[in-house]
Amino acid sequence: MDNELWMILLPIILLPVFFAMGWFAARVDMKTVLKQAKSIPAGFYRSLDALVDRNSGRAARELAEVIDQQPQSYELNLTLGKLYRQRGENDKAINMHQALLESPDTVNEKRERVLFELAENYQNAGLVDRAEQIFLGLQDGDMAREARQHLMSIYQQDRDWEKAIELAQLLSHEEQTYQFEIAQFYCELAQTALFKSNFDVARYNVQKALEANKKCTRANMILGDIEFKQGNFAAAVDAYSAIEQQNHAYLSMVGEKLYDAYAAQGKKEEGLNQLIGYMQTFPDLDLINVIYEKSLLLKGETEAAQTAVELVRQKPDLSGVYRLLGLKLSDMNPTWKADADMMRSVIGRQLQKSVMYRCRNCHFKSQVFFWHCPACNKWETFTPNKIEV
Ligand SMILES: [Zn+2]
Numbered sequence: 001m002d003n004e005l006w007m008i009l010l011p012i013i014l015l016p017v018f019f020a021m022g023w024f025a026a027r028v029d030m031k032t033v034l035k036q037a038k039s040i041p042a043g044f045y046r047s048l049d050a051l052v053d054r055n056s057g058r059a060a061r062e063l064a065e066v067i068d069q070q071p072q073s074y075e076l077n078l079t080l081g082k083l084y085r086q087r088g089e090n091d092k093a094i095n096m097h098q099a100l101l102e103s104p105d106t107v108n109e110k111r112e113r114v115l116f117e118l119a120e121n122y123q124n125a126g127l128v129d130r131a132e133q134i135f136l137g138l139q140d141g142d143m144a145r146e147a148r149q150h151l152m153s154i155y156q157q158d159r160d161w162e163k164a165i166e167l168a169q170l171l172s173h174e175e176q177t178y179q180f181e182i183a184q185f186y187c188e189l190a191q192t193a194l195f196k197s198n199f200d201v202a203r204y205n206v207q208k209a210l211e212a213n214k215k216c217t218r219a220n221m222i223l224g225d226i227e228f229k230q231g232n233f234a235a236a237v238d239a240y241s242a243i244e245q246q247n248h249a250y251l252s253m254v255g256e257k258l259y260d261a262y263a264a265q266g267k268k269e270e271g272l273n274q275l276i277g278y279m280q281t282f283p284d285l286d287l288i289n290v291i292y293e294k295s296l297l298l299k300g301e302t303e304a305a306q307t308a309v310e311l312v313r314q315k316p317d318l319s320g321v322y323r324l325l326g327l328k329l330s331d332m333n334p335t336w337k338a339d340a341d342m343m344r345s346v347i348g349r350q351l352q353k354s355v356m357y358r359c360r361n362c363h364f365k366s367q368v369f370f371w372h373c374p375a376c377n378k379w380e381t382f383t384p385n386k387i388e389v
Pocket residue numbers: 359360361362363364373374375376377378381
């Protein structure tokens with residue numbers, strides 16, 4: 001019984017001792033920290049403070065002064081060079097990193113790190129060939145992955161799609177497969193071949209794009225264009241229609257082409273019905289204009305207007321209302337007509353400003369669709385239909 005009591009009491013009795021030990025340990029640690037802090041020059045903190053204030057100019061000046069006192073500091077030299085680059089002072093960044101590279105202490109991983117920074121400086125300064133040479137040389141070391149990512153971006157910029165594919169394949173791993181990018185690079189090759197009417201090469205690259213990403217709608221669009229250009233209109237219809245299974249949102253991009261491929265086989269009505277069917281199933285598709293125009297040709301004004309009005313009512317939006325007012329204008333009471341016309345032009349102006357394609361990644365807006373976002377350089381991030389932004 002006595003023993004058990006001691007087992008309970010002992011920790012309680014020793015509690016103040018534990019507290020004292022903790023307090024002592026903390027004091028010793030704080031002393032070490034303060035000692036270390038005193039050995040860091042005040043300019044370092046001023047530079048850090050300037051960075052927090054987003055004043056990179058002041059940060060660079062303060063850091064440069066610290067380096068004057070401690071010229072051997074590898075990390076600080078590396079960082080100051082990066083800071084210069086970030087500020088667009090590429091010459092200073094290149095000189096800084098070049099000098100660091102020549103230091104006898106810059107060996108092994110340190111050397112690779114500096115070379116990588118130097119290559120980035122060259123890339124920023126537009127000296128892409130020099131950057132490429134350095135990145136190529138870094139492919140066997142610790143910086144291989146980062147170097148290859150930069151190489152891939154250089155080859156995309158140069159529109160050297162074969163090399164971009166090679167790099168994307170090297171970079172591919174389980175978590176990031178680059179299948180979107182690889183498919184798009186093959187599509188770029190296919191598109192170029194199609195422009196030159198080089199159909200076999202175009203077909204080969206479309207196939208490779210679909211192997212990389214079977215949901216690549218762009219590959220099917222190009223395949224449809226190849227078939228159309230070669231006069232295989234039924235095959236063109238099949239290629240365009242297959243987009244419904246891949247990602248129906250892209251169907252509006254082939255609406256007119258699909259109709260033309262039907263029309264070339266003497267099946268205009270079938271083509272029109274397919275487009276109307278798409279819009280009834282997927283009201284977000286931007287197909288109303290092509291449906292109205294083709295209906296007008298095939299069935300005349302009354303029926304075309306009726307079809308368009310029904311589709312607008314199904315999913316009213318700004319462009320639908322604009323079209324609706326245009327259709328209703330001729331039947332309107334003269335007292336209303338002028339005002340309705342005025343409303344329509346107000347909506348038309350608004351439409352120009354606020355209905356656009358938008359990058360889902362960086363929210364860049366444009367009246368033109370891009371497969372490759374010019375702002376963030378990502379692929380397939382644009383909405384395939386114009387949206388209210
Ligand atoms: Zn973007």
